[in-house]
Amino acid sequence: MRALVLLCLATAALTAASPARAAEPVVVEDEAGDSGEAPDIVHVEVTRASGAVVFAVRFSGSPTLARDVQLVTILLDADRDETTGPDGTELAIRADAGGARLEAWQDALWQEVPGAAVRSSYAADVLTVTVGRAALEGSRAFEFVVAASEGDLDLEGTVDYAPDVEPASFALPGIARVIAEVGAARAGRRLTAAVAVVLSDGSREPPTTLVCTARLRGLVLARSGRCAWRLPASASGAMLVVTVAATWEGATARPVTRRVRVR
Numbered sequence: 001m002r003a004l005v006l007l008c009l010a011t012a013a014l015t016a017a018s019p020a021r022a023a024e025p026v027v028v029e030d031e032a033g034d035s036g037e038a039p040d041i042v043h044v045e046v047t048r049a050s051g052a053v054v055f056a057v058r059f060s061g062s063p064t065l066a067r068d069v070q071l072v073t074i075l076l077d078a079d080r081d082e083t084t085g086p087d088g089t090e091l092a093i094r095a096d097a098g099g100a101r102l103e104a105w106q107d108a109l110w111q112e113v114p115g116a117a118v119r120s121s122y123a124a125d126v127l128t129v130t131v132g133r134a135a136l137e138g139s140r141a142f143e144f145v146v147a148a149s150e151g152d153l154d155l156e157g158t159v160d161y162a163p164d165v166e167p168a169s170f171a172l173p174g175i176a177r178v179i180a181e182v183g184a185a186r187a188g189r190r191l192t193a194a195v196a197v198v199l200s201d202g203s204r205e206p207p208t209t210l211v212c213t214a215r216l217r218g219l220v221l222a223r224s225g226r227c228a229w230r231l232p233a234s235a236s237g238a239m240l241v242v243t244v245a246a247t248w249e250g251a252t253a254r255p256v257t258r259r260v261r262v263r
């Protein structure tokens with residue numbers, strides 16, 4: 001786990017130094033035919049969705065993943081702290097063809113988290129598991145291992161792990177910059193600002209939260225929409241100052257300011 005932590009630190013440093021980062025999804029390939037009696041994982045992809053993370057686990061040999069017979073466990077080190085949970089993993093998603101549940105390591109036991117936002121589906125040899133970021137305790141970066149087992153992972157039996165040795169890493173991108181385009185400012189007219197965030201992986205997304213403020217001659221204007229205002233007829237010639245504070249999936253951008261002269 002120490003090597004893993006060092007790797008994580010190195011990755012964090014790289015992310016801080018460069019706006020470019022590895023493109024999604026995170027992919028783990030696993031050998032076919034190495035699983036014994038357990039379901040045989042051959043490919044894992046982890047991607048982000050709005051407010052959630054999606055694991056797609058592909059198998060060879062079309063296992064049934066029947067309940068209480070074949071189980072897929074996604075072990076997560078969501079706090080990236082090797083002292084929390086066995087081998088650092090304090091969350092476990094257990095899934096089979098019947099559904100999925102989240103368990104947390106508490107009082108030295110795996111205990112189900114009631115009402116956790118976890119769901120799964122199994123079709124065409126791909127088990128798709130979606131977990132809400134809230135269920136991941138808001139984690140923006142985690143280590144993971146997928147284990148397919150015949151019966152309970154924690155009991156005797158055969159297991160196929162992906163990756164086989166060290167856990168894999170997944171991280172949501174940060175915000176590289178905020179795009180705030182302020183429309184034409186005309187006295188007596190409505191003004192809107194269009195806001196998007198550009199992520200460190202180059203993709204462009206709408207903000208998760210957005211606070212827009214406009215000041216005219218030092219006074220805050222009442223909003224007429226999330227990022228819209230009606231300019232007073234007396235505003236002609238004044239400088240309008242629009243400030244935008246945006247977040248995306250738990251990442252906070254520095255507020256940006258736009259100044260436009262009202263015509």
Ligand SMILES: [Ca+2]
Pocket residue numbers: 030031032033034035040041042160
């Ligand atoms: Ca395998």
Ligand SMILES: [Ca+2]
Pocket residue numbers: 077078079080081082083084085088089090
């Ligand atoms: Ca941990």
